[in-house]
Amino acid sequence: MRTTVIKNALMVNEGELFEGDLRIIGQRIDKVAPEITAQASDEVVDAKGAYLLPGMIDDQVHFREPGLTHKGNIASESRAAVAGGITSFMEMPNVNPSTTTIEALDAKYAIASKTSMANYAFYLGATEDNLEQIKRLNPAKHCGVKVFMGASTGDLLVEHPQALEAIFRDSPVLIVTHCEKGDVIANNQQALLQTKQQLTINDHPLLRDAEACYASSSYAVGLAKKHGSQLHVLHITTEKELALFEAGPIQGKQITAEACVHHLWFSNSDYPRLGNLIKCNPAIKYQSDRDALIQALHSNKIDIIATDHAPHTWQEKQVDYPQAPAGLPLVQHALLSLLDHVKHQRLSITQVVEKTAHNPAIRYAIKERGFLREGYYADLVLVDPKATQTVTEENILYKCAWSPFTGHQFSSRINNTWVNGELVYANEQVSANPETAMPLQFER
Missing domain, CATH: 3.20.20.140 (Metal-dependent hydrolases)
Incomplete structure (x- = not known):
């Protein structure tokens, strides 16, 4: 089962900002702590102080x-x-x-x-x-x-x-x-x-x-x-x-x-x-x-x-x-x-x-999503608030191929997105593998 450790993140969760590390095992958040020691077999992502959000x-x-x-x-x-x-x-x-x-x-x-x-x-x-x-x-x-x-x-x-x-x-x-x-x-x-x-x-x-x-x-x-x-x-x-x-x-x-x-x-x-x-x-x-x-x-x-x-x-x-x-x-x-x-x-x-x-x-009473909580699904986004991202015709991914924001330079950049623990977006590229996504479940 794949293990990923995200280190040196500024996590945003439940009204608080706190520095720390987060470990993903399989599809879920296994641990959130001030510091997590990565093992040799772990995939390590250095957040370098970027925001880690649900x-x-x-x-x-x-x-x-x-x-x-x-x-x-x-x-x-x-x-x-x-x-x-x-x-x-x-x-x-x-x-x-x-x-x-x-x-x-x-x-x-x-x-x-x-x-x-x-x-x-x-x-x-x-x-x-x-x-x-x-x-x-x-x-x-x-x-x-x-x-x-x-x-x-x-x-x-x-x-x-x-x-x-x-x-x-x-x-x-x-x-x-x-x-x-x-x-x-x-x-x-x-x-x-x-x-x-x-x-x-x-x-x-x-x-x-x-x-x-x-x-x-x-x-x-x-x-x-x-x-x-x-x-x-x-x-x-x-x-x-x-x-x-x-x-x-x-x-x-x-x-x-x-x-x-x-x-x-x-x-x-x-x-x-x-x-x-x-x-x-x-x-x-x-x-x-x-x-x-x-x-x-x-x-x-x-x-x-x-x-x-x-x-x-x-x-x-x-x-x-x-x-x-x-x-x-x-x-x-x-x-x-x-x-x-x-x-x-x-x-x-x-x-x-x-x-x-x-x-x-x-x-919506969504089951085990929407928070940085141990045991929840690892649906995460790492955002660099010190970088910029400009919308161009070349980097638009919509099938319609246009955006009302074309030409605008945003003050932040999305570095990584994980869905159910799988890294699906990194280095401005979307994964070719859609098998990680799941139907939402509701506790009601």
């Missing part, structure tokens, strides 16, 4: 398989993820066909078991008439049910009050929601088109505004309180919505909230430069909203940071705003963007670890 657990990605694999697939996007320090992901149901049955979920797990570089779980997508499928979800295997409340396409849009009541009443697993209200968006569009012939990207935060988000997220929170549901509201983008959530530690919360890395980084001032490349739903909004989201991370009104990684091809983005698809690729650079916030003292390194590793593990 790998990021990304609870919201779109890896596009099956059916949309010209944009990305589980193999390509999980490779980008581990290069970005993400060791586990939970993938969304809006593929083709939509993942709305247990059989479709099983098919995704089968693909991931052969091709994924990171640990994995998959959401079932709610529809207006698949309640019986939702009831079949296994709390120990399935991460949750995704409900698109008022803004989606195809069969994944759930608007009928009776259907929503039933889902919130009967779901055996965590409910996660995309909250934008369709009729508010439609009214906004009608009003905007009274003043101009065609909308542009600069109108995106006006079209999908704070009221569209709040009307939907407040509805979801109300349903969860009525039925005692476990609710996690994805990608909060507005200051107004923050009033819906309680401050404080995540333990024991019935209703939790998430922010995504692009909403913490970009604002409406970036639309003239990046255009459709940062078109996403819910929309990137205003600097005041971005600042409020960061403050909500400090107060713990926002519990988790994720990516909502959603690649489209470059060509698909090079059309007029109304036709451009929403979403952007993020997993390779998400953690680096958060470490830039640390450098500029907007967040602390312990907060980043809490929101990207500890809290996802707690909220």
Whole structure:
């Protein structure tokens, strides 16, 4: 059984920073101590004072398989993820066909078991008439049910009050929601088109505004309180919505909230430069909203940071705003963007670890992951805060081959990533062997 000793690391775990060594035996963390003596047969990694973090657990990605694999697939996007320090992901149901049955979920797990570089779980997508499928979800295997409340396409849009009541009443697993209200968006569009012939990207935060988000997220929170549901509201983008959530530690919360890395980084001032490349739903909004989201991370009104990684091809983005698809690729650079916030003292390194590793593990009750603890799976990332990493066309690993961060020099560099004790990223190279990844297990 392989043994690896990581020496001279600055470990970040459970609100503390401490210097020391960590030993991996097989798939798990065997020992964390101020000093560990390596044996001759051990593989030794000298961290040289770099941060050793639990790998990021990304609870919201779109890896596009099956059916949309010209944009990305589980193999390509999980490779980008581990290069970005993400060791586990939970993938969304809006593929083709939509993942709305247990059989479709099983098919995704089968693909991931052969091709994924990171640990994995998959959401079932709610529809207006698949309640019986939702009831079949296994709390120990399935991460949750995704409900698109008022803004989606195809069969994944759930608007009928009776259907929503039933889902919130009967779901055996965590409910996660995309909250934008369709009729508010439609009214906004009608009003905007009274003043101009065609909308542009600069109108995106006006079209999908704070009221569209709040009307939907407040509805979801109300349903969860009525039925005692476990609710996690994805990608909060507005200051107004923050009033819906309680401050404080995540333990024991019935209703939790998430922010995504692009909403913490970009604002409406970036639309003239990046255009459709940062078109996403819910929309990137205003600097005041971005600042409020960061403050909500400090107060713990926002519990988790994720990516909502959603690649489209470059060509698909090079059309007029109304036709451009929403979403952007993020997993390779998400953690680096958060470490830039640390450098500029907007967040602390312990907060980043809490929101990207500890809290996802707690909220989803993930078994033995998300912490630097003896006996836990060795999902680790070694980050050098004194080196830099510039995003170039040559080092982007997304299948779509572009990034909204192209040209940016991040203030940190990801040196190594381990998944279940296996070194899967080192020397700017991803391992060719995907056999280490495992399906996530949940203790609930």
